[in-house]
Amino acid sequence: MLEQHLITVIIPVYKVEEYLEKCVQAVCRQTYKNLEILLVDDGSPDRCPEMCDAFALQDDRIRVIHKKNGGLSSARNAALDVARGEYIAFVDSDDYIELNMYQEMMKVNQQYDCDLVLCDCYKENESTKIIFTHDIREGYYDKDMLYKEYFPTLLMTNSVDYPPTISNCVCLFKRKLIEENNLRYKEGMRFSEDLLFGSQAAYYTSSFYYMKNKAFYHYVLNNESVTHTFFSNKWIMMRSLYEYIKEFFGNVEDFDFSKQINISLLYFIYNCISEIKNSDMDKKNQMLEISMILKDIEVREMFKSLKINTLNINWKLKIITCIYKFKILPLAILFK
Numbered sequence: 001m002l003e004q005h006l007i008t009v010i011i012p013v014y015k016v017e018e019y020l021e022k023c024v025q026a027v028c029r030q031t032y033k034n035l036e037i038l039l040v041d042d043g044s045p046d047r048c049p050e051m052c053d054a055f056a057l058q059d060d061r062i063r064v065i066h067k068k069n070g071g072l073s074s075a076r077n078a079a080l081d082v083a084r085g086e087y088i089a090f091v092d093s094d095d096y097i098e099l100n101m102y103q104e105m106m107k108v109n110q111q112y113d114c115d116l117v118l119c120d121c122y123k124e125n126e127s128t129k130i131i132f133t134h135d136i137r138e139g140y141y142d143k144d145m146l147y148k149e150y151f152p153t154l155l156m157t158n159s160v161d162y163p164p165t166i167s168n169c170v171c172l173f174k175r176k177l178i179e180e181n182n183l184r185y186k187e188g189m190r191f192s193e194d195l196l197f198g199s200q201a202a203y204y205t206s207s208f209y210y211m212k213n214k215a216f217y218h219y220v221l222n223n224e225s226v227t228h229t230f231f232s233n234k235w236i237m238m239r240s241l242y243e244y245i246k247e248f249f250g251n252v253e254d255f256d257f258s259k260q261i262n263i264s265l266l267y268f269i270y271n272c273i274s275e276i277k278n279s280d281m282d283k284k285n286q287m288l289e290i291s292m293i294l295k296d297i298e299v300r301e302m303f304k305s306l307k308i309n310t311l312n313i314n315w316k317l318k319i320i321t322c323i324y325k326f327k328i329l330p331l332a333i334l335f336k
Contacts (some may be wrong), residue, residue, distance in 0.1 A: 005109070006034050007102055008085030008175070011093050012075035013052060014042040019094040019220065020051055026093060028059050032102040038079040043069030073185035073193045077091045080184065088173045092094035094168065094222045101216035105172045112140050115205035117172040118164055131215045132165040138212030146208060147255065155199050155260040159312040160267050164210065165198030170217045173201060180204075187242055191237055195264075196244055202253070213318055234275060235293055238268040240301050242298065262306045269293060269324060285328055294327045 009027050013020060027037055039052040039062060049066060056062040065078055076090065087109070091097060105117045120133045135157065141150055153163055164172060177183075181204045185197050202208065242265050249257040276289045293299060303325040308318055 002033070002148060005106065006036055006037060006085040007032065007081075007087045007089055007106070007172070008036040008081065008083040009089045009091060009102075010038050010040065010076055010079040011091045012040045012072050012079075013048050013093045014044045014069070014072075014075070014116075015046055015048065016044075016093040017046050017051070019096075019222075020048060023093050023096050024055050024062075026096040026099065027063070028045050028055075030097075030102050031100050032106055035061050035102070036085050038065060038068065038083065039063070040065045040069070040075040040079050042067060042075040071188060071190060073187045073189055076193075077187065078305065080178065083175060086175055088175050088178060089171070090169045092169055092219075095220050096218050098216040098218075104214065104216065105211070106251055108211065109172070111209060112209055114207045114209045115138070115174045115177045116165075116201060116207075117209045118215060119170050119211040119217065120215040121167065121170050122215050123219045123221060125221040131214075132215060135159075136164060136212075137208060138210050141208040146202075146205070150202065150208065151255050151257075153260075154202050155245065155257055156263040156267060157312075158263070159304050160253070160263055160270065160308075160317075162192075162195065162267070163199060165202050166192075167196055167217070167219065168194040168198050171198065171201070171224075175204050177201060177205060186241070187239060189237060191234060192241055196241065196248070199245075199327060200248060201287050203249075206288070218296070221306060235268075235272045235289075238272055239296070239298075242282075244267060245296065259306070262302045263311070265298065265302045266306065266321070270320075271301065272325070273324070274287075291327070291329055294329075295322055 010022065011027070015024075024037075024039070025034070039058070041064060043048045052064045056064050065082070067075070067078055080088070089102065101119070105119060107164050108114065108117050113261070119144065120131060122129050124130070124131050136153060155163055157163060178201065181200070183197060183200055185193050228265060245264055247260050249261055272293060273290055276286050279286070308321050308325070311318070313321070
């Protein structure tokens with residue numbers, strides 16, 4: 001009975017020759033067998049397109065989509081447009097999963113019939129592996145429980161950190177949830193693509209289950225990935241993401257997300273300024289870049305309305321936040 005529900009597993013592929021076989025084999029060898037596996041070759045310039053085609057010859061559950069390079073969001077959207085599964089899962093092609101991941105998540109669905117199931121993950125590199133979990137309770141949430149317990153951290157936590165659904169790869173979505181609410185990734189975004197999609201899905205969901213401390217996903221820290229690469233226009237993209245967040249969550253009527261919207265902008269400021277200070281730019285150009293961020297109209301409005309002492313952050317970060325708020329640029333450069 002557990003095997004009757006088809007899961008579509010979406011794997012975007014771009015310049016991951018070193019990791020791809022391990023990733024695909026981990027999905028193909030799942031103890032839950034009723035899978036549709038969509039490999040999306042996002043115009044990869046290496047051997048990945050040929051590798052994808054070879055995998056498809058070995059396993060008839062695999063379909064390959066070849067497309068021009070458009071980024072992770074574009075690749076995921078291309079797969080969502082043709083997905084046939086009752087449930088949707090995502091795997092990044094430089095990561096891998098435990099062989100019983102979908103079996104265990106579907107056991108939860110068999111009992112609770114959830115729109116969204118979330119597990120934990122390991123963050124690892126060659127020398128370390130740590131479990132990554134979230135500060136919400138484990139177990140089942142109906143809609144009333146979501147409003148009371150989950151929505152206060154749905155978009156951004158009070159400790160100025162990403163919410164539980166920040167990695168869509170640890171989520172199992174009911175496809176009906178995605179299609180009925182017209183959920184798609186914002187194309188052109190190279191950072192935090194999962195944030196808006198995951199938060200919108202969590203907002204629309206009627207039932208949710210968190211498998212706390214059940215780490216089935218292995219997030220491999222790849223220094224060549226977009227997440228770990230400096231981009232000079234990162235603030236422009238993060239600022240655009242903030243606008244999408246504000247447009248959606250600032251206009252819902254059943255919950256006040258205004259503080260979380262402000263905290264999301266503050267998080268983007270932390271992230272972008274930190275990368276600027278750790279870049280190879282000279283101090284003068286660092287000062288100019290940081291000044292541009294801190295003078296932004298939306299940033300100034302955020303600092304006016306957000307009370308720093310209500311944030312659950314350490315004293316050092318509160319000092320840094322005050323420095324940003326009052327635009328004390330020499331100290332902004334000095335503090336790491």
